Each structure stands twice: as structure tokens, then as C-alpha cells.
Amino acid sequence: MxxxxxxxxxxxxxxxxxxxxxxxxxxxxxxxxxxxxxxxxxxxxxxxxxxxxxxxxxxxxxxxxxxxVSVQLTDSALRAGTELLPVSGIAEILPARAEAKYEEEWESARALGELSGVPRRRTGVGLRLRDGSVVQAWAKDHRGLRAALTTALQTEENGADR
Structure with a gap:
């Protein structure tokens, strides 16, 4: 067994x-x-x-x-709404929006899930995927999601190095 x-x-x-x-x-x-x-x-x-x-x-x-509008990040996947994105498919987490007038490139990217954009009262987190495309993950606690994604990507990279 x-x-x-x-x-x-x-x-x-x-x-x-x-x-x-x-x-x-x-x-x-x-x-x-x-x-x-x-x-x-x-x-x-x-x-x-x-x-x-x-x-x-x-x-x-x-x-x-x-x-x-639920979000769950595990060691292997990020689920935003009904869309499941493997952590291995994420190349990098894009920097948060600076206090500038101009939008970051990822802010106009497709939001994960089947909704047309980032849900209300949620903040986007830019992700560059391994295929080169850019998407937005989102959460109310976007700083917590960003930190957890960083940890998951570091764990993924360390596991791939072995």
C-alpha cells in the first residue's frame, strides 16, 4: 500500500x-x-x-x-476561483506596483479564474508563466499571497535542483 x-x-x-x-x-x-x-x-x-x-x-x-472567488495555494498548485495553475508553470512573481502614475504590464493581463477581471476588494499579483505569458493571481491579502508564492517557488526550485 x-x-x-x-x-x-x-x-x-x-x-x-x-x-x-x-x-x-x-x-x-x-x-x-x-x-x-x-x-x-x-x-x-x-x-x-x-x-x-x-x-x-x-x-x-x-x-x-x-x-x-476563493484562493488556495499548495506546494504544487495555485487555485484561483475554478482555475488551477501548477506552481511548476510559474516562472516568476512580478514586482508589486510602485507608487508611480503608470500601470505595470501585468495589471492589464488576464486574471486567473473564469471571471472577467480581478474580483472586487481583491488585489492582483502579477505572474510570468514559463510559456512567457503574464497573468494576475489575486487575493484580499495580496501581500500574504505574494509571500506564500515566493516560498512555493523557492521550494519548487530547490526540489528541481536535486
């Missing part, structure tokens, strides 16, 4: 968290408690309906967020 090595997760962002589903129902519950405390009529049906409706819509958003 052979045991396959498990990749170590170097960086991860979930894209969306399930706790957000509870916010709408929690707000409706606080309204129920407020109505009970003030002695006004309690709108049971409306508040239950609104709480369930809000929770279901947010659950769809969480599922979409986890599928399309």
Missing part, C-alpha cells in the same frame, strides 16, 4: 463565509424581540418569511463566493 503525499496548504482565502447566512435571520429575531419587549403586535409570518428569504439568497452568494 502506497501513501500519496498530501499537499501542504500555504495560503487560503475562502471567498465567502457561512456565518453571513445568519445575519438576516439574526436581524429578524432582534425585531421579534423588540416587538415583544415593546408590547406591539409581533409580525411572526412576515419576519419568519423575510429571515428565510434573506438566508436563502445569502446562501447562494456564499456558494458562488466559495466557488468563484
Amino acid at each position: 502506497t501513501v500519496e503525499p498530501v499537499d501542504t496548504v500555504l495560503f487560503a482565502e475562502p471567498g465567502a463565509r457561512w456565518r453571513a447566512v445568519a445575519y438576516g435571520p439574526a436581524l429578524c429575531l432582534s425585531i421579534v424581540l423588540l416587538e415583544l419587549a415593546t408590547g406591539s403586535p409581533v409580525h411572526w409570518f412576515a419576519l419568519l418569511f423575510c429571515g428565510a428569504l434573506i438566508a436563502s439568497f445569502v446562501a447562494l452568494q456564499v456558494i458562488a463566493g466559495q466557488r468563484h
Whole structure:
């Protein structure tokens, strides 16, 4: 029996968290408690309906967020959304944007994943691939992703040197 090595997760962002589903129902519950405390009529049906409706819509958003704007970097691959890029395919990490007026070349490159660009509230990290093309990885914590990518590339290079 052979045991396959498990990749170590170097960086991860979930894209969306399930706790957000509870916010709408929690707000409706606080309204129920407020109505009970003030002695006004309690709108049971409306508040239950609104709480369930809000929770279901947010659950769809969480599922979409986890599928399309999550990022995970392991020893062997970078997954941005639904796109998987092997670490061995990355030639270099391009420098971060300087405090200049001009865009870096990688800022207009294709973003990883199937989205048309870097998702909102995420920052791009330029990557030059071994085939010479340039792409953008992205994350909320772009500095953390850049550091983890640097570590992964150094590990990859050290492993290839052996």
C-alpha cells in the first residue's frame, strides 16, 4: 500500500463565509424581540418569511463566493476561483506596483479564474508563466499571497535542483 503525499496548504482565502447566512435571520429575531419587549403586535409570518428569504439568497452568494472567488495555494498548485495553475508553470512573481502614475504590464493581463477581471476588494499579483505569458493571481491579502508564492517557488526550485 502506497501513501500519496498530501499537499501542504500555504495560503487560503475562502471567498465567502457561512456565518453571513445568519445575519438576516439574526436581524429578524432582534425585531421579534423588540416587538415583544415593546408590547406591539409581533409580525411572526412576515419576519419568519423575510429571515428565510434573506438566508436563502445569502446562501447562494456564499456558494458562488466559495466557488468563484476563493484562493488556495499548495506546494504544487495555485487555485484561483475554478482555475488551477501548477506552481511548476510559474516562472516568476512580478514586482508589486510602485507608487508611480503608470500601470505595470501585468495589471492589464488576464486574471486567473473564469471571471472577467480581478474580483472586487481583491488585489492582483502579477505572474510570468514559463510559456512567457503574464497573468494576475489575486487575493484580499495580496501581500500574504505574494509571500506564500515566493516560498512555493523557492521550494519548487530547490526540489528541481536535486
